Amino acid sequence: MTAGDVYQGQQLIGRLERHARGIRFSAIEGATLPHGWVATTLPHETADFAELPNFFLNLLPEGARLQLLLDSARSRDDALELLLRVGWDTIGDIAVLPSGEKPGTRRARVAVKDLGQVSFWELFRAGASDNADSAIPGAQEKVSAATVAFGVRAKGVPSAILKLNPPQFPRLVQNEEFFLRMAKGCRLEVNRAKVVHDRDGEPGLLVQRFDRKDRGVTKLHMEDGCQLLNSPPAHKYQPSMRAIADRVADNCSSALVEVERLMRLTAFSYIIGNGDLHAKNVSVLWDEVVRLSPGYDLLSTLPYKQLDQHMALFLQGKNDNLRGGDFIDFGRIYGLTETATRRMIEELCDLAEPWLGRVAEIGFDPRVTESLQSEMARRLAKLRR
Structure with missing residues (x-):
């Protein structure tokens, strides 16, 4: 048994x-x-x-x-x-x-003192490929099952996830790092991450886990949108943003504050073309207060033309061509005034606009960079209406 x-x-x-x-x-x-x-x-x-x-x-x-x-x-x-x-x-x-095993008897197999002295792909093969023995998420389905991520313990970062560039999606690491920086610049709370390089110059994104505190000793309760909705993971693209917002409002200490944060996250994802903001990429965290978790897995799927360019979840019956009015109508459901929502959208757009000129930092070729800048500008204009 x-x-x-x-x-x-x-x-x-x-x-x-x-x-x-x-x-x-x-x-x-x-x-x-x-x-x-x-x-x-x-x-x-x-x-x-x-x-x-x-x-x-x-x-x-x-x-x-x-x-x-x-x-x-x-x-x-x-x-x-x-x-x-x-x-x-x-x-x-x-x-x-x-049965019978005590917590704490196993630790992440990949422990590294100096990331610059090892090969990231060798670490993956040794610690993840040969034995997939931890439940750290390793891929976003819309960015295909090719995304590679695994848990590591590194100097100064006892609980982290290391993400690598899959061949099918070039510069995915640099893509996510850039848009995490942009999100922080747009006053979103996001997880801490930085690009690191191995001995061969291979980049990786070292992401600090926010469900761990006290140097990884204390675990925080966290539930993603599928768990909050009692849905299986295979249904992560099925719920509407309204269904997720309802559960956020039901569970968080301040429903109004956290729903507005969810709206800001959704609007930001629309601006950058993050087509993978599905139910498992929205979570509630039980910390000193119950709140929406920091944003994670924030990247643009627009440069990868093999992917669906629409939003993963519907907001007000739409998964594309979102306008400020859609967010105003959405906010009203939860008691947010038109003035408050419009102020949030305008502030977000004002903060996001200067970042369009920095998209080249990701390192895509000029044609891809220009296309991404153009689409982000179009989406900003839509939101301002």
Whole structure:
């Protein structure tokens, strides 16, 4: 029988086991949960499910790392078995371990003192390709399963993710680093990241995890849009932005503030042509207050013509040609005034406009750079209307 222990931080809070009719979650009596539940859609009580609950299903890695995991699994259809292999290092504060294993007994296999003295691709092959043994997300589906990312421990950054450039999408690392800087310049809160180089000059994006504090010791609870909506990861392109905003408003300490932050993130993603702002790329973080997490996976998909150029999710029934009025109407649903939303859009556009002249910093060839600048300018003009 396949079974595992569920921990929140260092505390055993439940067990998952497969039985003849599906999956049983058994709550541990007397466990003290910081929020009163395991997850927003999973009360702390014993219950039977036909299959692995969506909250846990969304802890599995995506894309390239999921494929590596499937390729080495005894059964490609047993999600619980897959989770028991990678559940020791998931996003957030929940860990799922084989029965009897204690949290903290495993650490990221890739530990580096000096990133400039190693080969990033050798690290990936040694620490991720041969054994996909952690649940750090490794790809965005719309940017294909080619995106390569894996957990590392580096000097001064005990909990980080290292992203590499896949051959299919040139300069993806530089692309994301530039638009993270731009987002910060546009007053969005984003995750900390910097470009680093290995001994061969290969660039990588070293991303500091924001679901870890105290040098990686303290884990923060975090749920992405699919988990908040109780949806499987395969449905991450299906919900509307309204559905996600409803769950953000329901769970965050200040609904109005966090919905406005979500609107700013969406408007910024529209400006830069981030066609991969799907439900798993929007998350709520339980820190001192409950709030929208810092923005992550922010990049432009426009330079890659093989990709759909529309927004991943619909806002006010639209996934393209968004205008300021669409955001005004959206904000009204949650009590944001037209004046407040218009001020937010105007400020965002004013802050974003100077960055159009800096797009060449990404390093695309001049034709791609000019095309990206032109499309961003068109989108800015649309939003100002």
